[in-house]
Amino acid sequence: MTLATVAIDADRAYPPRLSDFTQTFWSALGQGRWQTSCCKACGKQTFPxxxxxxxxxSTEIEWTELSPRGTLYSWTRIHAAPAVxxxxxxxxxxxxxxxxGIRLACRLVERDDRPLAVGKPVEMVVLQYRDGPLFAARPAD
Known part of the structure; x- marks a missing residue:
């Protein structure tokens, strides 16, 4: 499954640090693939x-697809943001x-027709900035 993409005409305010290992994640995200590491020994996914x-x-790790859907557990609106x-x-x-079963913190993308609400379904999306991708969640269709 390919994630929906939201184009943003700006550079990322705080780009992620890339390593040989994380490059796989960020490259896949740029192509709309939502994945993470999964242990071959115990079968558990982890995020990040x-x-x-x-x-x-174990160091026996493989890349597997993550669920692109979930539930909004909690959220807040940030008005007094850090300078960056x-x-x-x-x-x-x-x-x-x-x-x-993965719990993660992320940016939320709002939709005019679907307000953010705790307990409501969300879907992951790619925020495609000029200099690369980030991930976010938005109220599900």
């Missing part, structure tokens, strides 16, 4: 992706429980 399983300490994000404020951030 990790080269060592935090559950059993000041131009983007106010903006919403939240905690999402993906359908496969």
């Amino acid at each position: 992706p990790k080269p060592v399983c935090p559950h059993c300490w 994000f000041a131009a983007e404020s106010p903006y919403a951030c939240g905690i999402v429980d993906l359908d496969n």
Whole structure:
């Protein structure tokens, strides 16, 4: 499944640090693929992706697809943003429980026809900035 993309005509305010390991994640995200690391030994996914399983300490890791849908656990609107994000404020951030059990924090993209609400379904999207992708969640269709 390919994630929907939201084009943003700006550079990322705080681009991620890339490593040989995380490059796989960010390259895939730029193509709309939502994936993470999964331990071959115990079968557990982790997010963010990790080269060592935090559950059993195995280094036998493979890339697997993440659930693109989940539920909004909590959210807030940030008005007094750190200087690096000041131009983007106010903006919403939240905690999402993906359908496969992963809980993550991310930016939220609002939709005029679907307000943000705790307990409501969300879907992951790619925020495609000029200099690369970031991920976010928005109220589901």
